[in-house]
Amino acid sequence: METTTRNITVCIAEDQLIFRQGLANILHTFDRIEVVYLAENGLELLQRLEDQVADIAIVDFRMPILNGIETTRQIRERFPATKVLILSMYSEDEFVKSAIENGANGYLSKDDDPEEIAKAIYSIIETGYYLNDRTSKLLIASLMKKGGMKPTFSELKDQLTDSEKVVLRMICEEFTTQEIADKVFKSKRTVETIRTNLLQKTGAKNIAGLVMYAIKNEIIT
Amino acid sequence: METTTRNITVCIAEDQLIFRQGLANILHTFDRIEVVYLAENGLELLQRLEDQVADIAIVDFRMPILNGIETTRQIRERFPATKVLILSMYSEDEFVKSAIENGANGYLSKDDDPEEIAKAIYSIIETGYYLNDRTSKLLIASLMKKGGMKPTFSELKDQLTDSEKVVLRMICEEFTTQEIADKVFKSKRTVETIRTNLLQKTGAKNIAGLVMYAIKNEIIT
DNA sequence: ATTAATATCAGTATAAATACCCATTCTTAT
DNA sequence: ATAAGAATGGGTATTTATACTGATATTAAT
Numbered sequence: 073m074e075t076t077t078r079n080i081t082v083c084i085a086e087d088q089l090i091f092r093q094g095l096a097n098i099l100h101t102f103d104r105i106e107v108v109y110l111a112e113n114g115l116e117l118l119q120r121l122e123d124q125v126a127d128i129a130i131v132d133f134r135m136p137i138l139n140g141i142e143t144t145r146q147i148r149e150r151f152p153a154t155k156v157l158i159l160s161m162y163s164e165d166e167f168v169k170s171a172i173e174n175g176a177n178g179y180l181s182k183d184d185d186p187e188e189i190a191k192a193i194y195s196i197i198e199t200g201y202y203l204n205d206r207t208s209k210l211l212i213a214s215l216m217k218k219g220g221m222k223p224t225f226s227e228l229k230d231q232l233t234d235s236e237k238v239v240l241r242m243i244c245e246e247f248t249t250q251e252i253a254d255k256v257f258k259s260k261r262t263v264e265t266i267r268t269n270l271l272q273k274t275g276a277k278n279i280a281g282l283v284m285y286a287i288k289n290e291i292i293t
Numbered sequence: 294m295e296t297t298t299r300n301i302t303v304c305i306a307e308d309q310l311i312f313r314q315g316l317a318n319i320l321h322t323f324d325r326i327e328v329v330y331l332a333e334n335g336l337e338l339l340q341r342l343e344d345q346v347a348d349i350a351i352v353d354f355r356m357p358i359l360n361g362i363e364t365t366r367q368i369r370e371r372f373p374a375t376k377v378l379i380l381s382m383y384s385e386d387e388f389v390k391s392a393i394e395n396g397a398n399g400y401l402s403k404d405d406d407p408e409e410i411a412k413a414i415y416s417i418i419e420t421g422y423y424l425n426d427r428t429s430k431l432l433i434a435s436l437m438k439k440g441g442m443k444p445t446f447s448e449l450k451d452q453l454t455d456s457e458k459v460v461l462r463m464i465c466e467e468f469t470t471q472e473i474a475d476k477v478f479k480s481k482r483t484v485e486t487i488r489t490n491l492l493q494k495t496g497a498k499n500i501a502g503l504v505m506y507a508i509k510n511e512i513i514t
Numbered sequence: 515a516t517t518a519a520t521a522t523c524a525g526t527a528t529a530a531a532t533a534c535c536c537a538t539t540c541t542t543a544t
Numbered sequence: 545a546t547a548a549g550a551a552t553g554g555g556t557a558t559t560t561a562t563a564c565t566g567a568t569a570t571t572a573a574t
Contacts, residue, residue, distance in 0.1 A: 089406055094315010246498040261523045277467040283504040482553050
């Protein structure tokens with residue numbers, strides 16, 4: 073049966089099948105929310121949007137093929153009527169800032185309750201955005217960071233060259249520069265250059281930062 | 294209506310509400326599988342088991358309060374009739390080995406399809422265990438590692454002292470030893486000792502390994 | 515064919531991490 | 545009270561990481 077007020081159409085892009093399906097089932101139980109389709113990654117979502125636009129796109133931050141930020145950017149460009157709610161495993165100020173800068177209308181953690189997500193959906197429909205206390209704090213924290221020319225997290229994954237990705241993975245596997253050089257048949261100096269480029273591109277200060285970047289952006293799994 | 298064959302009672306310990314609820318809903322749709330209760334962490338699950346034992350406990354590897362391995366060990370000890378299926382975000386050979394060694398009857402990835410999980414449940418009920426190709430390979434890889442006295446992943450989290458946890462977190466935040474020393478008002482030498490102990494306890498080879506350990510075991514979030 | 519960009523490799527220098535040795539203090543268990 | 549163990553701090557040496565400057569080779573673009 074149809075109600076007088078139109079339902080809110082929601083689509084979801086999320087690579088974990090169980091989470092994706094679970095989120096859809098739960099959202100269905102909320103009033104006026106209608107989950108119209110699910111996608112495994114950003115690219116698939118964009119293709120589905122071609123056929124049927126939705127009011128809200130719930131987009132996982134970390135996805136294969138096309139990540140959450142890139143997906144958000146393209147949705148904003150090609151489907152301006154669709155509002156984007158980012159879900160992320162990690163609550164990093166840089167992540168929140170990057171999401172908002174690229175046109176996301178809200179940012180929540182995957183640990184949050186479904187009620188919180190439903191609340192965000194209603195709020196985005198009504199006011200155009202939703203930020204709770206935690207994400208607001210993170211956003212402000214990020215904006216207050218001086219010298220904000222640090223490269224935005226997670227937008228660089230696809231800009232990393234194959235060599236850089238290989239070296240990054242091996243760094244995460246606890247290999248030293250010399251060991252990596254031997255394995256990839258390159259000079260130690262070359263690997264050092266690649267590592268330096270990685271530091272510069274990701275904005276990391278050292279090896280620890282590189283590993284954090286790699287995990288949070290799913291360079292490694 | 295009751296069927297002649299008794300249902301398989303399943304309980305779940307998983308901290309992410311949406312994943313937990315989603316998994317329960319999906320498993321309900323499979324034949325003979327009855328999800329009897331859900332818990333947010335291992336401790337809660339053990340308390341629920343006191344009241345009502347279940348045939349299968351699906352246990353997340355990485356949980357607050359009581360992690361998957363520790364939970365498995367206690368289930369094996371106190372509720373030997375309950376079989377344990379571990380779900381993990383990460384497919385590390387060390388993780389699989391550790392799970393099996395502590396009495397888990399199966400190990401799956403959170404990326405796996407619900408069908409795979411249902412299949413594992415049926416198999417565990419019938420044969421007492423379930424390992425698919427991927428986990429079998431990981432298990433064998435782990436067993437074949439020479440010098441296997443590397444401390445088992447994820448069992449040490451609670452054995453890390455407060456100081457060690459603080460230092461580990463700061464390492465992940467890209468601070469150098471000197472910087473950490475200044476912040477915690479200890480000598481650089483002391484912080485170095487703590488770091489050395491961390492390397493020894495976690496079995497990591499270097500900073501990269503420490504960061505990997507911290508993330509995968511939820512020392513940091 | 516020439517230019518521009520990128521990948522590769524090198525020298526040098528400093529800072530940080532890692533690996534051993536060991537001493538002192540402080541807490542805790544008996 | 546005392547012994548054991550943990551926390552703190554130190555010396556020294558080696559390896560690794562990081563920071564510069566810069567050269568050569570390879571590739572891509574025009």
